[in-house]
Amino acid sequence: MRGVFHTDDTDMKLDIDFVRTQFYQLQDEPGFIFCSSAGGSYVANQVNAVMEHYNTHTRVQPYERYSTSREAGVAMDRAIDGWAAALNISPSELTIGPSTSMNTYVMAQSIGTNLHPGDEMIVTNQDHEANSGAWRRKAEEKGVKIRQWSVDAQSGLLDPGQLDGLLTEKTKWVFFPHCSNIVGTVNPVREITDRVRRNSSARVFVDAVAYAPHHICNLKSLGIDGYAFSLYKVYGPHQSLMYVNRDILHTLAPQCHYFNTGHPRQWLNPAGPQHAEVASCAGVLDYFNALYRHHHGEAPRSATGHQVQMERLHELIREHESRLAEPILDFLDNATHVRLIGKTHTRDNDRVPTISFRPLKQSAREVSSKMQALNVGCESGHFYAHRLITDLGIDPEDGVVRISLAHYNSHEEVEKILVALDRAID
Numbered sequence: 001m002r003g004v005f006h007t008d009d010t011d012m013k014l015d016i017d018f019v020r021t022q023f024y025q026l027q028d029e030p031g032f033i034f035c036s037s038a039g040g041s042y043v044a045n046q047v048n049a050v051m052e053h054y055n056t057h058t059r060v061q062p063y064e065r066y067s068t069s070r071e072a073g074v075a076m077d078r079a080i081d082g083w084a085a086a087l088n089i090s091p092s093e094l095t096i097g098p099s100t101s102m103n104t105y106v107m108a109q110s111i112g113t114n115l116h117p118g119d120e121m122i123v124t125n126q127d128h129e130a131n132s133g134a135w136r137r138k139a140e141e142k143g144v145k146i147r148q149w150s151v152d153a154q155s156g157l158l159d160p161g162q163l164d165g166l167l168t169e170k171t172k173w174v175f176f177p178h179c180s181n182i183v184g185t186v187n188p189v190r191e192i193t194d195r196v197r198r199n200s201s202a203r204v205f206v207d208a209v210a211y212a213p214h215h216i217c218n219l220k221s222l223g224i225d226g227y228a229f230s231l232y233k234v235y236g237p238h239q240s241l242m243y244v245n246r247d248i249l250h251t252l253a254p255q256c257h258y259f260n261t262g263h264p265r266q267w268l269n270p271a272g273p274q275h276a277e278v279a280s281c282a283g284v285l286d287y288f289n290a291l292y293r294h295h296h297g298e299a300p301r302s303a304t305g306h307q308v309q310m311e312r313l314h315e316l317i318r319e320h321e322s323r324l325a326e327p328i329l330d331f332l333d334n335a336t337h338v339r340l341i342g343k344t345h346t347r348d349n350d351r352v353p354t355i356s357f358r359p360l361k362q363s364a365r366e367v368s369s370k371m372q373a374l375n376v377g378c379e380s381g382h383f384y385a386h387r388l389i390t391d392l393g394i395d396p397e398d399g400v401v402r403i404s405l406a407h408y409n410s411h412e413e414v415e416k417i418l419v420a421l422d423r424a425i426d
């Protein structure tokens with residue numbers, strides 16, 4: 001029987017046929033190839049099931065003492081506790097907000113009260129604006145000096161070694177992406193955090209929006225203070241999860257109503273929770289559980305069981321995604337009139353299948369339009385990484401073509417993407 005394996009199988013492959021049955025939308029439009037997942041992924045069936053159940057059966061105010069309300073509260077708690085366990089954090093360290101841009105904006109208001117003229121902050125030009133603008137604006141307002149950790153202007157890569165020269169005893173925060181939504185190379189978060197700790201007493205905040213669709217990390221192993229990502233790119237509802245280490249949470253100014261400060265999960269949330277959406281965050285974990293069970297059997301029940309599960313899923317997904325990305329990277333690297341951004345291969349196991357390139361003889365818009373006419377759903381533009389695109393010497397008005405894949409894409413689809421690329425690029 002396909003998909004039932006022993007847990008010690010080392011050469012196991014992702015069962016792509018199984019994966020594709022878990023997403024209704026993949027069956028919806030035969031022939032169409034969706035490769036814009038970095039903008040927002042397809043939603044797993046399990047997520048839709050939780051959302052539908054919540055909206056059709058428990059759409060009341062949760063946490064009251066009648067049965068429907070109790071059920072609604074249990075559904076929300078299942079999502080909160082489940083995600084806390086998956087990330088190896090406490091539920092009190094988890095903020096669920098409407099988007100990562102909103103979460104970082106609120107976080108900026110919160111850290112701002114502790115910032116003073118003469119303080120310093122490090123931001124990158126590799127980030128999506130969600131992990132840049134809010135901090136830069138707050139710094140300007142508070143008289144804080146911004147130091148930019150800049151990418152290599154050709155490859156778009158960040159060199160961790162350059163951080164040492166930027167950190168001082170005045171550095172209060174360092175912000176960087178786990179992975180850029182354009183460059184697709186994974187930044188070594190633990191190594192970077194260790195550098196920060198060695199050279200300063202600064203706090204570290206990481207934007208993982210472009211990385212989480214490929215791996216859910218054990219956050220305590222990264223040594224960071226804050227971390228955020230958007231579940232609508234991780235097969236889930238339009239919600240963002242933000243972790244802030246409990247050791248610093250209460251040193252930050254609360255952004256909730258004054259009478260809610262007794263609830264740490266509301267500390268950084270000025271809004272009321274979106275009940276059905278919060279509950280349906282659990283559906284993403286239901287999907288990961290189904291994926292794990294299909295390949296490895298029941299998940300381990302030990303204290304570290306969630307992390308073992310996520311690591312094993314990551315191995316399956318990374319191997320599959322690398323094999324999807326390689327031929328596309330190869331094609332673009334060898335194409336004459338193309339500038340490929342980021343690493344040209346996946347050999348170092350640090351490249352997600354988010355592939356951006358700049359056509360040299362055509363506009364990005366022209367190439368993406370040709371690809372779309374061939375039923376390949378890629379995109380073009382600056383993808384809100386406006387500073388990065390500009391500093392790579394590319395006109396942000398036109399930007400790059402981005403092909404962003406997820407583990408539900410197949411080798412057959414990659415074959416068709418290659419044919420489309422060949423026809424679209426002059």
Ligand SMILES: Cc1ncc(COP(=O)(O)O)c(C=O)c1O
Pocket residue numbers: 038039098099100101102127128130131177179180181207208209210230240384
């Ligand atoms: C790397 C990265 N960070 C942050 C964001 C912003 O996320 P949200 O749309 O949830 O505000 C995005 C969205 O595309 C992104 O790609």
